[in-house]
Amino acid sequence: MIKHYRILEYALSSLLRRKYKNLALFLIYTLIVGVLSSVMFLTHSLKSEALKVFIDAPELIVQRLSGGRHELIPLGYADLIESIPGVATVQPRYWGYYYDPNTGGNYTIMARTTSAELDLITGTMPQEGQCAVGKGVAQARQLDINDIMFFTLGSEQKLMLKVVGIFTANSSILTNDLVIMDKNDLLRFFALDKDKATDLMVKVNNEMEINTITNKIKRTLPDTRPITRSEILRTYENVFNWRGGMALVMFCGTLLAFFIFAWDKATGLSAEERQEIGILKAIGWETSDVLTLKFWEAMVISLSSFLSGVILGYVHVFYFGGTIFDPFLKGWSILLPPFDPIPYIDIYQVVVIFFLTVVPYLASTIIPSWKAAIADPDTIMR
Amino acid sequence: MRRRSTLVLFALVVFLLSAVVGYAAEALQPSTKDKCPVCGMIVHSSPQWVAQIIFRDGSYAMFDGPKDMLKYYHNMPRYNKNKTQADISDIYVTEYYTAKPVKAQEITFVIGSDVMGPMGREYVPVSDNKVKTFMVDHKGGRSMKFADIKAEDLSEENAPTHHMKDH
Numbered sequence: 001m002i003k004h005y006r007i008l009e010y011a012l013s014s015l016l017r018r019k020y021k022n023l024a025l026f027l028i029y030t031l032i033v034g035v036l037s038s039v040m041f042l043t044h045s046l047k048s049e050a051l052k053v054f055i056d057a058p059e060l061i062v063q064r065l066s067g068g069r070h071e072l073i074p075l076g077y078a079d080l081i082e083s084i085p086g087v088a089t090v091q092p093r094y095w096g097y098y099y100d101p102n103t104g105g106n107y108t109i110m111a112r113t114t115s116a117e118l119d120l121i122t123g124t125m126p127q128e129g130q131c132a133v134g135k136g137v138a139q140a141r142q143l144d145i146n147d148i149m150f151f152t153l154g155s156e157q158k159l160m161l162k163v164v165g166i167f168t169a170n171s172s173i174l175t176n177d178l179v180i181m182d183k184n185d186l187l188r189f190f191a192l193d194k195d196k197a198t199d200l201m202v203k204v205n206n207e208m209e210i211n212t213i214t215n216k217i218k219r220t221l222p223d224t225r226p227i228t229r230s231e232i233l234r235t236y237e238n239v240f241n242w243r244g245g246m247a248l249v250m251f252c253g254t255l256l257a258f259f260i261f262a263w264d265k266a267t268g269l270s271a272e273e274r275q276e277i278g279i280l281k282a283i284g285w286e287t288s289d290v291l292t293l294k295f296w297e298a299m300v301i302s303l304s305s306f307l308s309g310v311i312l313g314y315v316h317v318f319y320f321g322g323t324i325f326d327p328f329l330k331g332w333s334i335l336l337p338p339f340d341p342i343p344y345i346d347i348y349q350v351v352v353i354f355f356l357t358v359v360p361y362l363a364s365t366i367i368p369s370w371k372a373a374i375a376d377p378d379t380i381m382r
Numbered sequence: 383m384r385r386r387s388t389l390v391l392f393a394l395v396v397f398l399l400s401a402v403v404g405y406a407a408e409a410l411q412p413s414t415k416d417k418c419p420v421c422g423m424i425v426h427s428s429p430q431w432v433a434q435i436i437f438r439d440g441s442y443a444m445f446d447g448p449k450d451m452l453k454y455y456h457n458m459p460r461y462n463k464n465k466t467q468a469d470i471s472d473i474y475v476t477e478y479y480t481a482k483p484v485k486a487q488e489i490t491f492v493i494g495s496d497v498m499g500p501m502g503r504e505y506v507p508v509s510d511n512k513v514k515t516f517m518v519d520h521k522g523g524r525s526m527k528f529a530d531i532k533a534e535d536l537s538e539e540n541a542p543t544h545h546m547k548d549h
Contacts, residue, residue: 085512086479205481206430208497212519 007289011296026305032258033309033357034316035251040349041313042322043244047237048344054233059210060202061227062217072196077221081202084216086209092197094186098151098179103140111183123165128182132165136176151189159189247325263364274372281377290373291366298365302358310350318343409474409483410434412444419443419461420450421501428500433475437465447499448475448491448507449536456533475507478516484509486528492516494523505531
């Protein structure tokens with residue numbers, strides 16, 4: 001143990017002797033790990049946040065199509081679907097988009113349902129004449145609880161609602177641009193038919209029966225399109241994976257450049273370094289001691305840059321909202337900036353980054369030193 | 383003195399607990415530890431298939447499908463030497479369409495369908511009024527009540543080729 005301690009001490013002092021070279025190496029190394037880990041953290045955080053909310057989603061959503069486009073669905077369809085064996089409940093959903101001319105933002109407006117959204121809120125859920133808004137909407141309109149919110153559509157339709165709840169930041173990926181109001185307010189504001197809904201939410205008891213139910217709905221109601229939860233989940237996952245992949249591809253070049261740089265720095269033992277190894281051997285160091293020394297040198301460099309890189313990535317993503325990668329990973333309609341990802345760390349990802357960066361570096365330093373160390377000290381020093 | 387009162391309290395609690403358990407012949411929720419005594423698989427990972435036999439003394443056996451429950455029921459000496467069919471208080475299976483526990487005697491079992499359980503071909507429990515729908519949707523072969531299922535049927539179910547010859 002003492003021996004390792006002494007060798008580590010020697011390794012540190014020999015690193016200090018080549019201060020600038022090692023500092024440059026450390027900085028570039030940190031930057032690369034930082035970039036890699038930011039991409040992974042951001043993708044993972046977006047993905048798990050979106051997927052977590054979709055776990056509570058209904059098994060099926062039934063939309064009506066007309067001319068290949070989404071159309072309002074008659075409430076009578078709900079009874080037909082409910083009579084299919086295996087269907088637990090059918091609930092109509094009412095929602096739409098609202099462009100707010102004052103702030104230039106697009107809001108998603110939804111009628112209150114009795115689903116699991118309740119636990120996301122601070123304040124209460126809205127009754128008629130009231131509404132609950134997402135954090136983004138509250139910030140854009142500078143709203144607080146008990147303020148009045150105005151909606152206008154053309155010059156005819158107006159709506160004034162009292163804000164009774166604001167969604168917490170934890171759910172901002174789905175609720176940031178959301179306004180929840182009572183069904184009657186929404187129907188009146190959008191001038192919708194009373195006997196039609198935007199789509200139907202179908203809960204199924206036994207997940208093995210989902211496909212059969214989907215087929216039956218398609219057969220009995222040919223103008224509808226049932227969308228299963230697994231399809232939604234898969235689509236979201238693909239979108240996030242694709243975006244994360246794009247970002248990674250763009251940084252692939254950087255990664256390769258780093259490997260070349262590290263390889264060059266680490267493998268090309270300078271004549272000076274060879275001589276040092278030769279001297280160490282001549283004064284009685286064994287090959288294993290030299291290897292331990294080189295191991296510690298590489299470990300100090302790579303581990304400290306790895307750790308600071310991961311911290312850099314973490315700070316970048318979770319304190320600055322992944323500013324650099326915003327354009328790759330976000331930028332579709334349901335995500336309104338600003339977006340604050342919730343810190344999630346997946347040990348698996350950290351391990352992957354570790355093996356991608358630290359292990360190759362260790363190997364590429366130790367092997368050439370081992371070659372130098374097993375040679376005759378006399379030949380090396382000459 | 384103090385020790386004695388603790389003992390009395392303990393006895394009281396045990397008595398009350400056993401009374402409660404003995405009375406409760408309702409279907410149980412499978413815990414993460416419950417294993418099927420017939421095939422050894424963990425039960426709770428496929429909740430829509432769970433079957434259970436509850437004994438009069440409050441102990442129970444959880445199965446990962448009605449087929450294993452039937453095998454157990456028709457061959458009790460092999461799986462549980464301490465109990466006989468007379469010790470059984472209630473048998474529950476999970477109904478296919480509602481995914482809720484129902485007494486095995488109040489339901490119809492359908493075999494030969496295309497619905498596969500954790501152990502492959504299954505005796506799918508379907509409530510009586512939905513048997514017709516199930517037969518059409520899932521190409522069911524034969525339907526039978528709990529009392530009509532014989533031990534011989536179970537071995538037949540194991541050999542698919544025999545089974546196919548039936549229809």
